[in-house]
Amino acid sequence: MPAPRPLGPTGLPWPLLLALLAWGLLPWERGAGASGPASGPWALGGGLAFGLALALALFQGRVPPGPRSLGRVGVGLLQGAGLGLFLVDLLTAEAVGPGQAAVTLLALFSLGHWLAGSTPTRDPLLGGLTWVAVALVLLFIPYPLWVLLRTLDLGRIPALLADGRFLLLENPYTPASEAALALAVGGVGALVGLLAARGRRFLGLGVGLALGLAVGLALFGRGALPTSLLVAGVVAPLATLLGLGFALLEYSQAPPWTRALLRGLALLPLISPPFILAFALILAFGRNGFVTHHLLGLDQNLLYGPLGVILAQVLAFTPVAYMVIRGTVQNLEHSLMEAAATLGARPWRVFRTVTWPLLRPGLANAFLLTVLESLSDFGNPLILGGDRQYLATEVFVAFTGRYDPVEASFYGVVLLLLVFLVFFLQYRWLGRAAFITATGRPSRGGGGPLPPGLGAVLAGVFLLWAVLTLGLYGSVAVGSLVKLWGFDYTFTLRHYQDFLVLGLPVFLNTLKVAFYAAVPTALLGLFLAYVLQRQELPGKRVLEAMTLLSFAMPGTAMGVGYVLAFNPSPWVLTGTTLILVLALVFREVPVGVRAGVAGLAQVDRSLEEASATLGASPLRTLARVVLPLLFPAFLAGLVFAFVRGMTAVSQVVFLVGPGNLLATVLLLGWVEQGQMGRAAVMSTVMVLSLVAATLLLWPLNRRLDVRLGGLP
């Protein structure tokens, strides 16, 4: 029977060594000329206290366990003191340097180390890592949102609510007053309500008036709230319906090529920045659009406004809905329907009593996701919004155009409230089931053959959609090769030459940032998944909810929160690569968590237990058993994080600095300035490289594309 081995791989007190190394070598504060170890008395004292605490903590690991020994309490107090000193130091610093960051993380680590070490089964090292992960999640997900909420000045809310940009904006160039029109619709609603509700007149009147006013405002109001709701209200049902249709088509009698086409075409909008579709729509249907201007000879600008935004979003988000719903359709056991039929149920009854309840969670999920996507979509309204306001863009315009953080936070909070409302409604309708996405087992499910008429209609709709999508992406590719879209369609490589100078450095920078973000995202995601699934941790549910939070939050709201939280000292991070990476990591970490959870579900718990009984420490078990088995999940998380990092726009648009542009932001700028050729080149290059990145995953794709759908 060997004696229990001391902690650490070689028995060396390596956290202590690392801490001392960081403290001694890394610059303490950021900024020009800052270098060398800490100089201030706080930093010095903190460093020494911390070192002492760590040394004691490591000594701790070797003391045979005994509950509440005096030494333990003493070490805990010391560690607390060390951490406290660091926090004070952090608050007084000009700008946090790598030295401070590293030592603070190590202090946190050792605190977790100590706390976990004092409970028998929790491994000190794992405990330390858990603490660091939790602290990072807290700092980069709820904290910026909290700052956003704090910025909101309650006294200004009435004025902001009354502001034309929020609800109702008068357009002096239209013949009738917008308010009058909205009121008229409200009046009609009231009348209808009065007539329809025979018994309870007042109720009918009230409901009719409210509904009528809502419709009137949505149609004529032009404010951000009604417009965003109008768009989401049209896009979500349409995209869900289309998604359902395509999913049914795929699992019915459709020929194999339909299936392949469906998969490929659905992937395209999923892995490219969504506003490329807005851009392509301008090329095809804009004022100088190829179809509208050249083929039809029209001269219009109908595209600019809710119609265009809706079109772009339906095209962009139908694949999201399709991916989610196809997971559900795939899991429909055909035999269930046959069983119902043999029990004597007619087709419609089978649908109502068996198919629909089974499909409902998937549809609700798809609906939820498309509503969220539509509300938080930033690029499409910015490009195609026309003379209307949208919540997500208004956050940006208020912050960067009108320099009004309070107004920006107001719109951000309205967005957050809407998101919570949607989640709440979904929860009320479905209960917990709503939040469980299909795992996408490749099984021979599907709803069985469709009625002939429905099949033909679906096939026709799909064909139309396929032609439109292909045409749009194709026109972007062509647009990159012609002189001046709309006027001069001669072949040229000039835009590519421009791109080499203007776009390529930004594109490479984006690759770099996305890659930097992808690795920690996948690792942190796996680690959090492991903690959530396999470790006892008080407040685990809260941690899980927080990671979900960052996934549901509209990017612009999160972006403003980041600027408000991390621009002031001691962070001073705006414009650095670091903050871009951090923003991406914590925005995408749910992808990593989801991949990790799905992967862990495949790893039997007894493997880890076997490893433990064979004498492997929890960290060794993690490294030797869990991680190797999770490698496919890790790879998937990596590629998806990378793809999403490349295409992110709404959040990072607040954080980019002059020397630190990202491709999506630059592309958005070019489209807005009408630099169609360059924009087309950038779009083409991005889409091609993203397709290539995704193709790396092809062997895994079959298992994973549903998961991707769960996380647009």
Place this chain on the structure above:
Amino acid sequence: MGLRLEGVGKRFGPVPAVEDLSLEVPPGAFLTLLGPSGCGKSTTLRLVAGLELVDTGRIWLGEREITHLPPHQRGLGMVFQNYALFPHMSVLENVAYGLRSRGLPPAEVGLRAREALRRVGLEGFENRPPHTLSGGQQQRVALARALVLEPPVLLLDEPLSNLDAQLRRQLRVWLKSLQGELGITTLYVTHDQEEALGLSDLVAVMRGGRLEQVGPPEEVYRYPRNPFVASFMGQGSFLEVLVEPGAEGLRAQLDGLGFPVWAPEPFTGPGLLFLRPEEVVLGGGSLPGRVRTALFLGERVEVYLETPWGPLLAFGPREPRPRPGEAVAWGFRGGVVYPRGAGDVPGPA
């Protein structure tokens, strides 16, 4: 090295899985935990292994208390019901895993791992991935993986339950002789009472998280302490009788006759008489009975009788086979009585 549990308890939420369990496995002994599904056998094993933490009580390994040690510091060998072989490692790597975790030099690791594989008769399988092995072979790899570390105690959770009956029988014999050879203290979990009787030096019967009886298999079989243990270990029937004091010990009253019986705690009055079928002698007494059915089971015939005291199971002759409806006289050699109403009265076995 011996293993001792003192007042061990564990709850999952409000439900106690194990309650106030005290148990001692002497050095080198083979102790089997036996009981119906969900009675807390696996939980007990996992508490010993450190995979679950005790709520109350203490666990000792020899002279050392291990109650609060994490599993990887306990140094116990464990074999899982599903074998838990690492799918991303070869057979040899699986067996070498624990040695590597201990930081032994690679040369020694290889040597000892191969030796362990040879011991379980799996030479030549070193480089195979585990999933290409048969169930019995996987079982032996799991055993080699645990034994190669020379653990002071071996823990086995229903290691044979995933195998077919034939293989189970073979491996049972092999396991018993290997354990004897190594002299390793073993804690074994099963709900197969035949397995428990055959393998163990000591049997511990559990119910609802509590220990009902511990002892050598013969003792537990012959002198079950309560009706539950009696009915769970082997077959038998309960007859409703009157218990009276006799000249030497207790007597059970049947048909005006007094039969000497044994009781775990002496009492008089209404009682339950527990009779093993092999103790019942058909045609060898004067007690009345009538055959309900007779089942031919190869080496023996099971005869189900109706008697004035309740249904009774006995072993009968092959020839002439007892016929349904036929009246038989019977007697018995010895039985155990329990006070009526004490504990659950199980139905006829």
